[in-house]
Amino acid sequence: MPNIANPASGAPAADPHLPRMSPLVLIFRIVRWTVYACALIVLILLLHKAAPPAVSTTPEAAARVEQKFQDVQQAVAQGQPATLRMDETELNSYLASHLILSGGQTPHPAANAVPGAIAGGAPNAEQPTMDDVEQMRSNVKDVKVQLVDDRVRAYVVFDVHGKEMTLQLEGKLGADNGFLRFEPVSGQIGALPIPQATLEAAVRRMMESPENREKLKLPSDISDLKIENGEVVAKYQ
Numbered sequence: 001m002p003n004i005a006n007p008a009s010g011a012p013a014a015d016p017h018l019p020r021m022s023p024l025v026l027i028f029r030i031v032r033w034t035v036y037a038c039a040l041i042v043l044i045l046l047l048h049k050a051a052p053p054a055v056s057t058t059p060e061a062a063a064r065v066e067q068k069f070q071d072v073q074q075a076v077a078q079g080q081p082a083t084l085r086m087d088e089t090e091l092n093s094y095l096a097s098h099l100i101l102s103g104g105q106t107p108h109p110a111a112n113a114v115p116g117a118i119a120g121g122a123p124n125a126e127q128p129t130m131d132d133v134e135q136m137r138s139n140v141k142d143v144k145v146q147l148v149d150d151r152v153r154a155y156v157v158f159d160v161h162g163k164e165m166t167l168q169l170e171g172k173l174g175a176d177n178g179f180l181r182f183e184p185v186s187g188q189i190g191a192l193p194i195p196q197a198t199l200e201a202a203v204r205r206m207m208e209s210p211e212n213r214e215k216l217k218l219p220s221d222i223s224d225l226k227i228e229n230g231e232v233v234a235k236y237q
Contacts, residue, residue, distance in 0.1 A: 048191040050166040053155050055144050061093035076221050076236050086232040088147045095143060147230045151185060166190055171203075173232075175225040180216040182207065 068084050075082035086094070141164065142157035153170040171184040184203045187194040194202075206212055218225065224235040 053144055053146050055092045056089050057093040057096045061090045062097045065090045065094040072236055082236045084234045150227050152227050173227050178218055
């Protein structure tokens with residue numbers, strides 16, 4: 001049936017035979033497209049690569065750390081307590097010279113990276129297996145660490161099916177009965193903040209997992225580990 005023109009406006013009148021959209025269908029469509037839009041926003045935030053922090057590395061700083069490890073080894077071998085201190089430049093220089101990343105640098109497994117670096121040349125330090133190294137080489141492309149007051153802030157670039165993504169974690173580092181302890185303060189993937197409850201639950205599951213428990217075990221001669229005044233402080237006995 002042809003539309004009947006409105007004599008006053010000249011516009012065609014609504015066809016009374018067309019079905020009218022119910023309020024429920026309209027609400028459903030609005031909610032559906034809102035969910036799609038939110039999912040798109042989340043995806044964009046996840047894939048947004050955060051800028052790396054400004055950290056410096058020098059061969060001289062890496063050499064200082066090597067000498068510090070040698071001094072600690074000598075003290076421990078003589079049965080004397082020792083304290084090792086590393087500032088941010090020394091830590092990043094040591095990591096850059098000892099970790100093998102897929103982008104050209106070497107990393108230990110993420111859960112073992114910091115204690116492994118602290119244990120470095122210390123006696124009885126657990127070394128990563130080749131399977132661990134190869135697994136990380138296929139994913140992690142860059143690692144940078146900032147030391148802020150009593151907290152550590154880690155920046156990690158990893159590959160997910162050919163797409164680079166970034167993870168940033170900040171928290172307090174410590175030792176608890178011979179195991180590494182990490183208390184998360186904040187975290188985000190890309191530009192998307194991780195809810196605190198989700199972050200704490202994820203870290204707790206990781207640290208309580210039986211397969212990760214041994215990787216978080218500190219060398220037996222480390223009695224304490226913490227971040228103090230922007231330095232890593234490891235006490236040996």
